[in-house]
Each structure stands twice: as C-alpha cells, then as structure tokens.
Amino acid sequence: xxxxxxxxxxxxxxxxxxxxxxxxxxxxxxxxxxxxxxxxxxxxxxxxxxxxxxxxxxxxxxxxxxxxxxxxxxxxxxxxxxxxxxxxxxxxxxxxxxxxxxxxxxxxxxxxxxxxxxxxxxxxxxxxxxxxxxxxxxxxxxxxxxxxxxxxxxxxxxxxxxxxxxxxxxxxxxxxxxxxxxxxxxxxxxxxxxxxxxxxxxxxxxxxxxxxxx
Ligand SMILES: Nc1ncnc2c1ncn2CCCCCNC(=O)c1cc(-c2ccc(F)cc2)cc(O)c1O
Ligand SMILES: [Mg+2]
Numbered sequence: 001x002x003x004x005x006x007x008x009x010x011x012x013x014x015x016x017x018x019x020x021x022x023x024x025x026x027x028x029x030x031x032x033x034x035x036x037x038x039x040x041x042x043x044x045x046x047x048x049x050x051x052x053x054x055x056x057x058x059x060x061x062x063x064x065x066x067x068x069x070x071x072x073x074x075x076x077x078x079x080x081x082x083x084x085x086x087x088x089x090x091x092x093x094x095x096x097x098x099x100x101x102x103x104x105x106x107x108x109x110x111x112x113x114x115x116x117x118x119x120x121x122x123x124x125x126x127x128x129x130x131x132x133x134x135x136x137x138x139x140x141x142x143x144x145x146x147x148x149x150x151x152x153x154x155x156x157x158x159x160x161x162x163x164x165x166x167x168x169x170x171x172x173x174x175x176x177x178x179x180x181x182x183x184x185x186x187x188x189x190x191x192x193x194x195x196x197x198x199x200x201x202x203x204x205x206x207x208x209x210x211x212x213x214x
Pocket of ligand 1: 040041042065066067068089090091092118119120141142143144146169170173174198199
C-alpha cells in the first residue's frame with residue numbers, strides 16, 4: 001500500500017512512535033532511515049547542532065525552506081516556547097502531505113504552518129498575507145541552487161533584522177558553493193561553519209550559520 005518512501009517513513013512513525021512525543025518521532029525516523037531506507041532528513045548529528053543554534057537564538061518567528069517529511073520541523077518546534085510561529089515551505093505536495101501528518105502525530109501542528117509552493121512565490125507574501133514582521137531564525141534545506149537567491153530575496157523583502165540567524169544544511173554535500181561565497185563575502189553576515197556528517201552516512205557535511213548584521 002505504501003508506494004513512496006515518504007509514506008513508508010510515515011507508516012513506520014505511526015506504528016512505532018508515541019503520539020504527542022516529538023522525541024520518539026525523531027528517534028523513529030532516524031531508526032527507519034539508518035536501518036531501512038536512507039532519506040534526506042537533517043539527521044541526528046547535524047540535528048544536535050541545529051538544536052543548539054535554535055536554543056541559543058530563542059526565536060519567536062521561524063521560517064524553514066524545504067519541509068520534506070517534517071523531521072526538522074519537529075526537531076525545531078519541540079524546543080520552542082508556546083505562542084511562537086513556525087512557517088515551513090514545501091514545494092512538493094506529496095512531501096507536504098506526509099509532513100503535516102508527522103507534525104500532527106508529534107502534537108506540534110498548532111505551532112506550524114506548512115505552506116505549499118515555491119519559496120520564490122511565498123517569501124514575498126510573508127509580510128502581508130502571513131503578518132510576519134521580521135524573521136528571527138531561518139533554516140535553509142531546500143534546493144541547493146535556491147539557497148543564495150532565496151537569501152537575497154529575504155533581504156529584499158526586509159524579512160531579516162540585525163541578529164537574524166540563517167542556518168543552512170548541506171553546505172558540503174550536496175553543497176551550496178554560491179551561497180557560501182555570498183554570505184561569507186558580501187559583508188552583511190557574520191558566518192560560522194559547523195562541520196558534521198551527512199545524515200545516516202560517514203561522509204562529511206556541514207551547517208553554515210550566517211547572522212545578519214542589519
Ligand atoms: N519551497 C521550496 N522551493 C523550492 N524547492 C523546494 C522547496 N521545498 C522543497 N523543495 C525541493 C527540494 C527538495 C530536496 C532538497 N534537499 C536536498 O536535495 C538534499 C539532498 C541531500 C543528498 C545528499 C547526498 C546525496 F547523495 C543525495 C542527496 C541531502 C540533504 O540533506 C538534502 O536536504
Ligand atoms: Mg538537507
């Protein structure tokens with residue numbers, strides 16, 4: 001019955017995780033994807049770095065680009081205080097459908113708005129349609145060739161303020177070289193690299209944190 005890998009991941013979570021327990025959802029996705037089928041969740045090694053950056057930023061308004069199955073949405077939202085707003089943009093409707101069910105199972109759906117569509121269309125709508133003033137934290141994990149243009153679009157739409165944190169996954173594998181060159185050399189960001197490993201593999205990967213100077 002489960003035709004796609006993403007549906008098989010959802011099925012495994014529904015069967016094995018504890019409803020309303022975000023950590024058990026995270027642990028079971030990691031278990032399935034390390035033992036059965038690899039998938040492009042940020043994973044636990046990079047996930048711990050993500051947790052730490054979120055905790056130190058203590059954000060109130062968060063945007064994620066690239067929801068996939070909702071693994072990083074669950075990771076981030078389990079750390080957030082009540083009343084914060086988390087928007088996540090997913091291009092692929094099948095991914096978005098699985099993500100909503102996983103986020104709901106984790107008990108976090110009322111913190112999360114899954115926005116279906118392209119970041120290029122949705123980012124310019126955040127201020128007027130979604131009543132966003134500025135973003136405290138952005139997790140970038142979608143098409144790697146959209147990292148740089150979408151970061152520039154966030155600037156253009158005045159969604160970043162002094163201290164806004166942009167955290168990007170996969171800056172080594174698959175890599176986002178134009179994004180790295182941009183944030184490190186344009187003079188608008190203070191950048192930190194966090195070396196880690198590709199999810200469920202021994203290959204090197206890294207996260208890049210770029211703090212907007214305002
Ligand atoms: N709102 C939006 N706008 C535009 N595109 C959008 C979108 N929302 C979604 N997408 C469409 C992106 C879907 C996937 C993005 N992520 C990736 O492509 C990705 C690939 C790997 C990988 C590594 C080694 C390998 F050998 C193979 C694959 C690892 C990762 O952690 C990745 O995040
Ligand atoms: Mg990724």
